[in-house]
Amino acid sequence: MAHVLLIEDEANIAEALRFILARDGWQVSVYADGAAGLAAVTALQPDLLILDLMLPNLSGLEVLVALRAAAATQDLPVLMLTAKGQERDRAAAEAAGVSAFMTKPFDNAEIRARVRALLGG
Amino acid sequence: MPLSALTGTRLRDRRIALGLRQAELAERVAISASYLNLIEHNRRRINDALLGRLAQALDLPVQAFQDGVGAAVLDNLRAAAARLPGAELERTEDFAGRYPGWAGLVTGLYQRVMGLERALEEVSDRMSHDPHLSASLHEVLSAVSSVHSTAAILADTEDIEPEWQARFLTNLQDDSKRLALGAEALVRYLDNAGQAEEQGFAAPQEEVEAWLAAANWQPGDLADLASSAARDMARAFIAQGEGDARALPMPAFTQAVEQIGPDPVQLAARFGADVMAAFRRLALLPDAQAGLVICDASGTLTFRKPLAGFALPRFGAACPLWPLFTALARPMTPVETVIEVAQGRRFRVLAFCQPRYPSGFRGPELREAAMLILPEADFLAPALAVGSTCRICQQSACAARREPSILTG
Numbered sequence: 221m222a223h224v225l226l227i228e229d230e231a232n233i234a235e236a237l238r239f240i241l242a243r244d245g246w247q248v249s250v251y252a253d254g255a256a257g258l259a260a261v262t263a264l265q266p267d268l269l270i271l272d273l274m275l276p277n278l279s280g281l282e283v284l285v286a287l288r289a290a291a292a293t294q295d296l297p298v299l300m301l302t303a304k305g306q307e308r309d310r311a312a313a314e315a316a317g318v319s320a321f322m323t324k325p326f327d328n329a330e331i332r333a334r335v336r337a338l339l340g341g
Numbered sequence: 342m343p344l345s346a347l348t349g350t351r352l353r354d355r356r357i358a359l360g361l362r363q364a365e366l367a368e369r370v371a372i373s374a375s376y377l378n379l380i381e382h383n384r385r386r387i388n389d390a391l392l393g394r395l396a397q398a399l400d401l402p403v404q405a406f407q408d409g410v411g412a413a414v415l416d417n418l419r420a421a422a423a424r425l426p427g428a429e430l431e432r433t434e435d436f437a438g439r440y441p442g443w444a445g446l447v448t449g450l451y452q453r454v455m456g457l458e459r460a461l462e463e464v465s466d467r468m469s470h471d472p473h474l475s476a477s478l479h480e481v482l483s484a485v486s487s488v489h490s491t492a493a494i495l496a497d498t499e500d501i502e503p504e505w506q507a508r509f510l511t512n513l514q515d516d517s518k519r520l521a522l523g524a525e526a527l528v529r530y531l532d533n534a535g536q537a538e539e540q541g542f543a544a545p546q547e548e549v550e551a552w553l554a555a556a557n558w559q560p561g562d563l564a565d566l567a568s569s570a571a572r573d574m575a576r577a578f579i580a581q582g583e584g585d586a587r588a589l590p591m592p593a594f595t596q597a598v599e600q601i602g603p604d605p606v607q608l609a610a611r612f613g614a615d616v617m618a619a620f621r622r623l624a625l626l627p628d629a630q631a632g633l634v635i636c637d638a639s640g641t642l643t644f645r646k647p648l649a650g651f652a653l654p655r656f657g658a659a660c661p662l663w664p665l666f667t668a669l670a671r672p673m674t675p676v677e678t679v680i681e682v683a684q685g686r687r688f689r690v691l692a693f694c695q696p697r698y699p700s701g702f703r704g705p706e707l708r709e710a711a712m713l714i715l716p717e718a719d720f721l722a723p724a725l726a727v728g729s730t731c732r733i734c735q736q737s738a739c740a741a742r743r744e745p746s747i748l749t750g
């Protein structure tokens with residue numbers, strides 16, 4: 221069972237995502253803080269990271285940059301979520317090496333499809 | 342007929358534009374070439390009859406060679422051409438002279454477009470950078486995302502367990518409350534922000550300057566200002582003006598100006614007043630033929646009173662060669678220079694920078710620099726070539742240029 225790690229500080233969004241991904245058969249871990257989430261990725265080595273952009277302590281972009289700088293996580297698939305949806309955020313995330321990008325509010329079916337695609341399903 | 346110091350320059354520009362030699366034009370109007378040379382260099386005043394003959398020979402109405410509204414219209418037309426390329430720049434004076442009504446319409450529309458563009462930029466900038474708006478939008482979008490996703494789960498999952506169903510219903514209720522509060526906060530914010538934009542003003546400073554200009558730079562009725570920020574700035578301006586008037590009272594101040602001249606440093610010393618107060622007093626006397634720009638330590642123009650013929654940038658950064666910025670870098674050192682701007686127009690400028698320490702030893706140094714702009718009739722003295730802002734400056738070989746000018750192609 222593939223492991224999806226979610227870093228999202230909005231508790232209700234995290235709960236909804238955990239529910240729909242778990243029902244698709246993925247193992248889901250949730251963290252609400254950028255720094256704690258980054259440490260968890262390093263420790264747990266998930267198969268996919270879903271990463272919010274605006275996070276407490278360490279932004280999603282900072283987490284992404286740190287992951288791409290480490291050999292163990294430089295190829296980890298990262299799906300970034302943001303409520304801002306602005307072009308410069310997308311450009312910054314793409315420059316930092318994001319695998320895919322989705323803007324909130326997202327469609328459940330679409331995010332499930334993105335996760336499947338990123339996990340090679 | 343009272344002629345401006347610029348009439349000769351305009352006659353010369355027009356003659357050159359028509360490809361006429363000085364001797365040819367002089368012969369047509371029955372004067373010597375040397376006398377025309379003096380006129381063109383603004384060293385001789387001419388009478389109505391001769392100006393009429395010259396205007397006729399140069400195929401433009403007399404008004405095209407006079408200053409005042411004409412110079413302002415030309416400045417605005419050039420600025421419009423800089424923003425919307427395609428116009429025949431070399432024929433700007435011809436156009437303004439032949440069709441003054443159309444020229445006024447074009448410049449009026451240009452100013453309206455600029456005001457609207459700026460207001461739009463301001464809204465866009467606020468959307469991007471205003472922390473309050475950004476936080477409100479983020480809150481609303483987060484609540485919408487949660488509602489959207491949770492509602493879809495409840496609608497699409499037929500076999501959902503009762504405890505999950507109960508949790509999601511609670512989440513929906515919480516998020517709908519957040520959504521309502523977030524939407525209310527946004528509406529309140531946008532309501533307050535919209536007032537000044539409706540009048541085409543991008544910033545409170547611009548609104549206050551327009552309010553002052555409308556009343557010959559004397560404070561008018563605060564109720565005429567749309568935004569509360571502009572009213573606050575206007576109150577501060579009025580209080581500052583009252584302080585300046587107490588420190589530099591009439592009629593003693595005007596008498597001192599007649600004796601000393603418009604020297605803010607000496608005037609301030611005579612009255613024991615602040616030098617910046619003398620700058621403001623000189624520029625803001627009723628009917629003062631003087632412009633004034635003030636900037637803070639970042640170089641941002643915090644006050645702009647224009648003088649005909651010297652365009653002050655409405656938005657964006659000013660020409661870095663202005664003596665204002667020389668003074669900013671040398672606090673407490675008077676800087677006096679003759680400057681030459683587009684079309685050979687000259688001005689005498691006096692600049693000074695005054696540091697302040699409102700929090701004493703513990704606080705930051707705050708710098709404010711002022712530049713008084715006075716008409717200059719001496720067309721022989723060495724002059725520093727400056728512009729308004731790079732975008733509409735015609736000085737092609739300028740070491741200080743930040744960006745290309747549209748006027749020089």
